[in-house]
Structures are given as structure tokens and as C-alpha cells.
Amino acid sequence: MASVVFYFQVHQPIRLRHYTVFDKSSRYFDDNKNAQICKKVSGKCYLPANRLMLELIRRYEGRFKIAYSVTGTLLEQLEHFSPEVMSTFHALAETGCVEFLAETYYHSLSFIYSRGEFVEQVEKHCETMKRLFGYEPKVFRNTELIYNNELAHQIEAMNQFDAILCEGADHILGYRSPNYVYKPQGCQKLRLLMKNYSLSDDIAFRFSNRGWTQWPLTADKFTQWVNKVNGNGYVVNLFMDYETFGEHQWADTGIFDFMRHLPDEIFKHPDNDFKTPSEAAMAYEPVGEIDVPHLTSWADTERDLSAWLGNPMQSSAIHELYRIENKIKAVGDEELLMDWRKLQTSDHFYYMCTKYFSDGDVHKYFNPYDSPYDSFINFMNVLSNLHKRCERPSIADESRAPALG
Amino acid sequence: MRVFMLGWEFPPFISGGLGTACYGLTKAMDKLGIKVTFVLPRAVQGEHSTHVKMLSSESHRPITGFMDSNLPNTKFLTVDAALYPYSDEHQYRYQIEHDLAAGNSFTQARQNLPMANAGHYAGDMYSEVHRYAAIAAELALNEDFDVVHAHDWMTYPAGIAVASRTGKPLIVHIHSTEFDRSGEHVNQMIYDFERQGFHAADRVIAVSHYTRNILISRYGVCGDKIEVVHNGVDRSNGSNGDSSLSEAGIERDEKLVLFLGRITMQKGPEYFLQAAKRVLEVMEDVKFVMAGAGDMMHRAINMAAELGIGRKVLFTGFLQGEQVRKIYQMADLYVMPSVSEPFGIAPLEALNHEVPVIISKQSGVSEVLTHALKVDFWDIDEMANKIIAVLRHQPLQVTLRDYGNYEVRKLRWEDSAAKCARIYNETLVAV
Numbered sequence: 063m064a065s066v067v068f069y070f071q072v073h074q075p076i077r078l079r080h081y082t083v084f085d086k087s088s089r090y091f092d093d094n095k096n097a098q099i100c101k102k103v104s105g106k107c108y109l110p111a112n113r114l115m116l117e118l119i120r121r122y123e124g125r126f127k128i129a130y131s132v133t134g135t136l137l138e139q140l141e142h143f144s145p146e147v148m149s150t151f152h153a154l155a156e157t158g159c160v161e162f163l164a165e166t167y168y169h170s171l172s173f174i175y176s177r178g179e180f181v182e183q184v185e186k187h188c189e190t191m192k193r194l195f196g197y198e199p200k201v202f203r204n205t206e207l208i209y210n211n212e213l214a215h216q217i218e219a220m221n222q223f224d225a226i227l228c229e230g231a232d233h234i235l236g237y238r239s240p241n242y243v244y245k246p247q248g249c250q251k252l253r254l255l256m257k258n259y260s261l262s263d264d265i266a267f268r269f270s271n272r273g274w275t276q277w278p279l280t281a282d283k284f285t286q287w288v289n290k291v292n293g294n295g296y297v298v299n300l301f302m303d304y305e306t307f308g309e310h311q312w313a314d315t316g317i318f319d320f321m322r323h324l325p326d327e328i329f330k331h332p333d334n335d336f337k338t339p340s341e342a343a344m345a346y347e348p349v350g351e352i353d354v355p356h357l358t359s360w361a362d363t364e365r366d367l368s369a370w371l372g373n374p375m376q377s378s379a380i381h382e383l384y385r386i387e388n389k390i391k392a393v394g395d396e397e398l399l400m401d402w403r404k405l406q407t408s409d410h411f412y413y414m415c416t417k418y419f420s421d422g423d424v425h426k427y428f429n430p431y432d433s434p435y436d437s438f439i440n441f442m443n444v445l446s447n448l449h450k451r452c453e454r455p456s457i458a459d460e461s462r463a464p465a466l467g
Numbered sequence: 468m469r470v471f472m473l474g475w476e477f478p479p480f481i482s483g484g485l486g487t488a489c490y491g492l493t494k495a496m497d498k499l500g501i502k503v504t505f506v507l508p509r510a511v512q513g514e515h516s517t518h519v520k521m522l523s524s525e526s527h528r529p530i531t532g533f534m535d536s537n538l539p540n541t542k543f544l545t546v547d548a549a550l551y552p553y554s555d556e557h558q559y560r561y562q563i564e565h566d567l568a569a570g571n572s573f574t575q576a577r578q579n580l581p582m583a584n585a586g587h588y589a590g591d592m593y594s595e596v597h598r599y600a601a602i603a604a605e606l607a608l609n610e611d612f613d614v615v616h617a618h619d620w621m622t623y624p625a626g627i628a629v630a631s632r633t634g635k636p637l638i639v640h641i642h643s644t645e646f647d648r649s650g651e652h653v654n655q656m657i658y659d660f661e662r663q664g665f666h667a668a669d670r671v672i673a674v675s676h677y678t679r680n681i682l683i684s685r686y687g688v689c690g691d692k693i694e695v696v697h698n699g700v701d702r703s704n705g706s707n708g709d710s711s712l713s714e715a716g717i718e719r720d721e722k723l724v725l726f727l728g729r730i731t732m733q734k735g736p737e738y739f740l741q742a743a744k745r746v747l748e749v750m751e752d753v754k755f756v757m758a759g760a761g762d763m764m765h766r767a768i769n770m771a772a773e774l775g776i777g778r779k780v781l782f783t784g785f786l787q788g789e790q791v792r793k794i795y796q797m798a799d800l801y802v803m804p805s806v807s808e809p810f811g812i813a814p815l816e817a818l819n820h821e822v823p824v825i826i827s828k829q830s831g832v833s834e835v836l837t838h839a840l841k842v843d844f845w846d847i848d849e850m851a852n853k854i855i856a857v858l859r860h861q862p863l864q865v866t867l868r869d870y871g872n873y874e875v876r877k878l879r880w881e882d883s884a885a886k887c888a889r890i891y892n893e894t895l896v897a898v
Contacts, residue, residue: 082848082849082851082852083749083851083852083855083856084745084749084848084851084852373862373866374862374865374866375860375862375863375866377862378860378861378862416838416866416870432841433837433840433841435838435840435863435866435867436840438856438860438862438863439840439852439853439856439860439863442856442859442860442863443852443856
């Protein structure tokens with residue numbers, strides 16, 4: 063039996079506007095740029111991809127299944143700028159073939175810095191899933207698949223989840239295969255699904271790479287690889303950014319056609335099927351325990367946190383941010399709290415990364431700043447204004463115009 | 468490979484970027500085993516350092532030869548000529564009068580030359596450039612070389628003359644154009660010299676893409692023949708060890724923001740002062756130091772007073788050697804607000820001395836530095852914003868400094884010299 067488990071990460075941050083030390087306004091976010099990017103990605107990816115998924119779900123009458131993790135920061139933007147995408151998500155939710163996962167509403171690194179804040183954000187995200195899609199999430203995934211034993215314990219203690227997701231990194235698995243269901247170290251009932259990074263990256267990263275020996279990747283070739291799992295595994299966990307469709311891999315690479323034909327090929331083998339993460343986690347017994355004492359993620363070859371916390375600017379910015387948590391919460395101003403939370407989105411720290419900087423990596427494509435230094439300066443200026451608002455909530459807030467969210 | 472190099476300045480007489488670049492490049496070429504005959508205007512007046520050995524001093528000719536024990540493959544020839552880097556006609560006249568008053572020998576020397584038009588040279592840069600060209604062309608007949616390499620406009624006529632007398636390929640190197648120095652108010656004579664040089668040359672070497680674009684758009688030079696060779700930086704004069712703080716006027720707990728360079732229009736001193744004003748509106752304990760001399764120095768002093776920040780801005784005048792090292796050790800941040808900077812070696816030296824830098828986007832050096840803050844020279848608020856950020860946030864200062872210092876180590880004169888050698892070879896094949 064090989065169950066294909068698709069989970070798509072759907073996320074956009076709420077980007078900051080250019081904010082200098084001389085700015086006094088408490089409007090921090092660049093509504094124009096955010097609208098522009100949201101509309102662009104909606105047109106190239108979210109809308110056509112959602113329509114394709116709907117088409118496939120209808121064609122296979124409930125046998126094709128997928129899962130999404132949609133962040134709160136994106137949902138707020140979609141409601142404002144691309145309501146048509148929201149209606150396709152509603153339609154997808156109604157099919158019953160789509161699972162919505164839980165994560166931190168603000169796509170944050172709060173698990174590492176504040177447990178209280180972390181729990182609040184997960185709850186806020188669960189409530190949003192319930193409110194928008196009528197769905198109570200049963201599976202949790204943390205920002206950027208950041209994971210360790212402690213996270214699993216925390217999630218189990220919240221007593222509302224059946225399973226959690228994690229990167230199937232070599233250094234965690236060793237000789238073992240990601241194609242089984244596992245149990246996190248020290249957990250009683252929580253189950254662990256591990257990303258098959260090799261097959262996931264064949265689609266997400268290598269699909270259009272003409273230098274790759276397997277190019278072009280066709281649905282039947284990919285299915286042959288999936289079929290090989292039959293006999294030595296039960297699940298094939300394909301976890302990737304939803305923007306793979308149409309944004310990272312442009313439509314003219316054939317990525318949509320690949321997806322359109324994939325279920326047909328998968329179903330040709332009688333033992334194959336599609337499952338949602340919660341179905342997969344419950345369908346198979348855990349074969350062993352996975353011990354992850356150190357934090358891991360799905361990023362880069364290092365699979366660590368260096369993309370967000372790798373240099374002194376990043377760690378200083380994030381420490382300063384969480385240091386004012388109590389102050390912010392003591393003020394009791396909802397807008398102030400929301401602004402603070404929007405600053406927690408991991409992308410803000412990713413922009414400060416100097417790792418890719420010198421070799422002009424693809425990561426730069428997604429960075430609204432000219433340099434990581436500019437992004438740090440901007441962030442710290444905003445943070446300093448936010449801090450002032452804690453001390454004099456009424457005075458610092460000089461020119462608040464109706465803003466997003 | 469043997470090069471007839473028409474260059475500028477030689478330590479310890481280096482007054483700016485042009486001399487630093489010529490020297491750095493030649494030193495690296497020497498290391499690569501390229502034989503260089505380095506011709507430079509103006510006699511080295513007696514006081515050169517100990518490692519210099521005079522080859523000849525033929526009193527009837529304006530030419531002196533010497534070797535430098537550190538550069539075994541390089542022969543130096545100095546020509547008594549009244550040419551100075553960065554001159555315009557006004558400065559030129561001033562310099563001539565200054566030299567005459569000091570009783571320098573070039574007047575004597577040039578009278579012995581058959582082509583000299585005695586008595587009418589003063590203030591006439593045009594004649595002097597041509598006189599230099601004639602001497603160089605004569606000089607070249609006794610030298611053995613494969614290519615001619617000339618640096619900036621004053622040596623272009625000499626380069627053209629040498630190339631046409633010997634039939635060797637001509638490479639002209641451009642470190643700064645008339646548009647960089649004078650904005651839109653270009654000196655037609657200088658522009659013509661530059662243009663002539665670019666068009667006569669087999670290949671043109673520009674110090675940046677920024678400069679290459681100026682050559683294409685302003686001088687009508689075909690882009691195919693312009694190669695970009697970025698400058699390097701000499702590691703040997705980096706920071707080392709002890710420093711004693713608390714120089715006159717600078718308190719220990721004060722931050723120090725440094726402008727180091729000629730105080731001229733091109734370097735944007737007024738933008739530095741306006742940004743300083745904005746910084747001081749937000750922060751108290753900061754001093755701004757303008758190290759350097761130049762034709763805008765008095766205007767800058769007045770401007771600081773008019774802005775009401777006079778007591779926060781210190782003018783040091785022209786600094787050299789140990790003084791430069793000291794000021795870098797005291798600085799928290801180096802700012803180069805140049806209006807138009809073909810390259811800009813100074814920020815590399817600042818990073819070499821572990822001082823983080825803010826550089827103008829209108830500079831060639833911004834093409835090679837990633838670990839620097841970059842601003843448009845006219846964007847005072849953004850410049851102030853960034854100055855404040857560096858002074859306030861230690862992690863930013865540390866990251867810029869450490870990564871920048873590491874990055875600068877990769878900018879080596881040896882690589883620039885190797886690129887030049889490749890260009891030499893290409894011209895030889897083409898000819």
C-alpha cells in the first residue's frame with residue numbers, strides 16, 4: 063500500500079513599508095506592495111491551482127485528497143485583495159476531501175521564544191479554520207517544519223491533535239525510511255508524519271531544472287518512483303509550498319499539467335491511494351519512535367534555523383521583539399497586539415539572512431529589501447516605535463489611518 | 468609580458484585614489500612577473516624612502532630613473548613635468564606658482580629641451596601635457612615593451628604618441644572622468660583629451676560598470692572595447708594593535724562618524740553635513756569628523772556653522788599615514804556620500820581597518836561590496852536613518868564590520884593585475 067499524502071503550505075507575510083527612524087506613524091505595513099504581491103500570486107498560483115484541485119477532486123469523486131496549511135497573515139490579505147481565492151478555498155473545504163492543518167496564525171517562531179504566545183497563536187489559527195472553513199484541525203505543523211521532541215510534547219499536551227509533521231531529514235532518520243508512520247519520542251498517542259524530501263523536492267525544486275538528469279519529469283515517471291515504495295512503506299509524504307504551482311515553477315514549465323495527470327497514473331496501481339495527513343496517521347500503526355532533541359527545519363541543506371537566526375542581527379531583532387511581550391500584553395490595546403504579532407512572522411527574519419546574500423541566490427527573489435541590513439534597520443525602527451506605544455499608548459499613535467486587518 | 472606604463476605618484480607621495488591604484492596595480496603586476504617600465508611625471512625630490520635606488524641622474528635631461536628593491540621587475544622613470552593629478556586650470560596655475568616660488572628644478576630642465584617653447588608654459592596645461600607626451604615618446608624609443616598602458620587623461624596624449632611611434636597596442640585606463648569631477652560643467656579641453664584617448668586606444672579599462680556606462684553614454688565609446696577591472700585593496704596597511712583614544716575634542720563616550728577624502732563637489736561633503744544635522748536631531752553623543760582638504764573646505768566649515776552643528780563637526784585637514792590609521796581606529800562608521808565616484812578605494816580601506824561603511828549608490832565600489840549600507844547621495848534622511856541605525860545597534864555594526872572586512876580580503880590587486888594581463892594578451896593577438 064502506498065498512500066500519497068499531499069500537504070501544501072500557503073503563506074504570504076504582511077510586509078513592512080519603508081520606515082525610517084524619523085517616522086512617527088503607527089502604520090507599519092505596505093498595503094500597496096502587499097496587495098500587489100497578493101494579487102499577482104493569486105493570479106499565477108492560488109486561483110489556477112485551487113481550480114485544478116477542485117477539478118481533480120470532482121473527477122475522482124472523493125478519491126483524490128489533499129491538505130493545506132494556510133496562514134492567518136495570508137488569509138487576512140486574501141479577504142481584502144483576492145476574495146475570489148477565498149471562495150475557491152471555501153469550495154475546496156466543502157468537498158470533504160481537503161484537510162486544513164493547524165499552525166501558528168502568524169507563521170511565527172514563537173515556539174522557540176514564548177510558549178504562552180505560541181499556544182495563543184495556534185488557538186487563534188484553529189479558531190480561524192473553524193470560522194472560515196468549518197474545520198477543526200487534527201494535525202499540527204510548525205512554521206518551516208521547525209521541530210523537536212519538546213514541540214511534540216507541547217502539541218500532545220494541547221490535547222486536540224492526532225498528529226504532527228516534521229522534516230524527514232537524514233540526520234534524524236538515519237537508516238530508517240520516511241515512508242512509515244512514527245511516534246515522537248516521549249509521546250503517548252500523538253503520531254508523526256515525516257516529509258519525503260527527495261520526492262517532494264523532485265516536484266518543488268527540480269521540476270523545471272533542465273540540468274537534472276531526470277528532466278523532464280512526467281506523471282508516469284514520478285508514479286514509478288512512488289510505486290517503488292510499495293512493499294517497503296505505507297505513506298509518501300509530499301510536503302511543499304503551494305507556490306510551487308505557477309510561482310516557483312511557472313505555468314509554462316508544465317507543472318499544472320503534471321499535477322492534472324498525476325492522480326490517473328497513481329490510480330493505475332491498485333494498491334495506491336491518496337490520504338489526508340490525519341487519515342494517513344490513523345490508518346497505519348507507528349513503526350517506531352523518532353528522537354529529535356535539537357531543533358530542525360525544512361530549510362536549506364543544513365535543515366536548521368540558520369536562515370532565521372544565523373547572524374547577530376537576526377537574533378538581536380527577535381530577542382528584542384519577544385522581550386516586550388509582557389509590556390505589549392499589559393497595555394491591552396488590540397491593535398498594538400496585532401501589530402506586534404505581525405512582526406513575528408518568520409519572513410521578517412529571513413530577510414535579514416546573510417547566508418545567501420553573497421551568491422545572489424534564488425532566495426533574493428522573494429526578498430523585498432535590497433540587502434539584509436536594510437531589512438534589519440527597517441524592522442528595528444518599527445520595533446522602536448511599537449515599544450514607544452507601550453509606554454505612551456495614546457501619544458505615540460499620531461496618525462493612524464484605517465489599515466489592513 | 469613587458470608594459471610601458473604611464474602612471475602617477477609613488478609612495479610616499481600619494482595624494483589620492485589615482486596614485487594608490489597605479490601603485491597597487493603595478494606592485495601586483497610585479498609579483499606576477501610582468502616587467503613594467505613605470506613612467507611618472509614630476510621628479511621625486513630627494514626625500515624618497517631608503518629602499519629606492521637611483522639609476523641615473525643625467526643633469527641635462529629631465530628624466531631620472533630608479534629601482535625599488537620591493538619591485539624587482541619594475542623600472543621607474545620620472546619626468547620633470549608640471550602635471551598633478553586632479554588638476555583643473557585654476558588649480559594648475561596655483562600649483563605652478565607655488566612650485567616656482569619653491570625654486571623647483573623643472574623650469575631649468577624644460578629649458579634644455581628642444582621642443583620646449585620657453586616662457587609660455589605657465590598656466591598652460593595644454594602645452595605641458597603635450598610636452599610630457601613628446602618626452603615620453605622619445606623615452607619609449609630606448610625601452611623594450613609589448614604594450615602601452617596609460618592612466619587618466621593627462622597621460623593619454625603621451626600614450627597615443629608612444630603607441631604611434633612604436634606601433635604597440637595602447638590600453639587606456641580610466642579612474643575618473645571629467646563628469647565625475649565637474650558634474651555637468653565639464654572642461655572642454657579635458658573632455659577632448661579623454662575622448663581622444665578612448666577612441667585612439669585598442670582597449671579601454673574602466674574601474675567600474677558605473678564608469679563604463681559614462682564612457683558609452685557621454686563619450687560615445689563602443690562598449691565592446693571597454694573592459695571593467697575593479698580596483699583591489701592593499702592588506703598591508705590594515706589595522707594593527709594599539710590605539711590611544713581621546714584625541715582633541717572627542718570624548719570617550721562619543722560616537723564618531725567619519726568622512727575621509729578630498730572635500731570637493733564630487734565627494735558630496737554638503738550631503739554629509741545635512742545628514743549629520745538630521746542625526747543630531749535624534750542623537751546627542753555623536754561627533755562628525757571631516758578628514759581631508761579640498762576646494763570646498765571653507766564652504767563646508769561655513770555650512771556646518773550655518774546648520775548650527777559647528778561644535779559637533781571637526782575638520783582635521785589632510786591626513787597621512789599614521790594619522791589616517793588613528794582616525795580609523797577612533798571611527799565607528801565611515802560615510803562616503805559621493806555624488807559621482809568612479810570607484811572609491813577609501814571604503815575598502817575603512818573596512819580593512821574594521822570600520823563599517825555607508826557608501827553612495829553612485830559609486831563603482833558599490834558594485835563589489837555587498838556588506839555595506841548603500842544610499843543615494845541626495846537622500847539625506849535615508850543617510851541619517853542608516854547612520855543612526857549603525858550607531859544604535861551593535862549587532863548591525865558588528866555584522867557589517869566583520870562580514871565587510873572578510874569581503875574586502877577577496878578584493879586583491881593580484882586579480883586586477885591578472886585581468887589586465889589578459890587584456891594585454893588579447894590586444895597582442897588582435898594586432
